């Protein structure tokens with residue numbers, strides 16, 4: 001028996017060793033794990049997921065931006081549980097939270113996908129439109145990178161070995177992402193909710209609450225009361241908030257509701273696990289943006305917290321440049337006007 005099994009075990013070990021890591025799996029509680037995207041992941045992956053392990057079922061919050069990233073997380077799951085994933089939660093309709101839905105359905109045919117009622121139209125309409133825009137835009141980004149590699153320079157600057165490797169990685173990820181998008185089924189939630197939903201996983205519950213409109217109309221947060229852990233989607237991120245399509249005026253109130261839940265640890269979709277003090281900082285920032293208050297204190301508070309604001313995932317210099325905050329403030333009037341036109345602040 002030993003001889004029969006050894007080659008298989010060896011092959012599995014080699015496969016595991018060969019696959020570059022997409023996520024750091026961080027145990028926050030015996031039943032709750034954060035899947036935090038590593039820097040420069042091998043897949044088109046940007047958003048974190050939360051994994052809640054019950055006696056009878058597993059719940060996963062958010063499904064990644066590509067089936068490849070979703071499958072990477074599915075392959076990593078045995079490190080934390082051998083129980084089946086029965087529940088998926090989409091915190092909102094944005095691509096990095098829903099484009100992996102089909103991969104989870106393939107892996108777990110009995111899985112139920114839960115989202116706010118607005119996702120029933122937002123996923124087939126807005127997420128599908130975004131997929132189509134990306135299919136149109138990616139060939140240009142791919143050609144651009146091919147040219148950079150062929151010429152050995154970007155904007156006249158020669159590529160050193162590290163930059164060449166980074167461009168090659170970025171090119172490879174985009175080629176695979178385009179191929180994935182071209183056949184991507186758009187899968188909306190099959191269970192929709194309005195206000196709250198509590199899911200019993202056996203020995204642990206997950207409480208879903210609609211707190212939007214804020215980042216989007218359908219923002220859900222997922223709280224695990226037994227562990228005092230909260231997954232917040234993009235309502236909080238390790239960087240400046242993504243305002244496009246948002247209801248800025250409703251965001252601080254949404255954060256007040258989540259603060260009242262009493263979480264000790266919070267998983268944003270982008271960046272590391274944070275504590276309630278960062279939620280408080282974010283709440284104050286969104287209130288200041290809504291009231292056009294001065295933002296200088298936030299530059300200092302972000303810098304003190306060590307938060308970079310150079311990119312959505314928190315890249316760039318810690319504390320960020322003043323221009324990052326200036327751009328944020330400058331965008332508020334147009335975001336607010338667009339929200340009024342689109343009814344983004346209407347109760348959803």
Ligand SMILES: [Zn+2]
Pocket residue numbers: 092094215234242
């Ligand atoms: Zn988002």
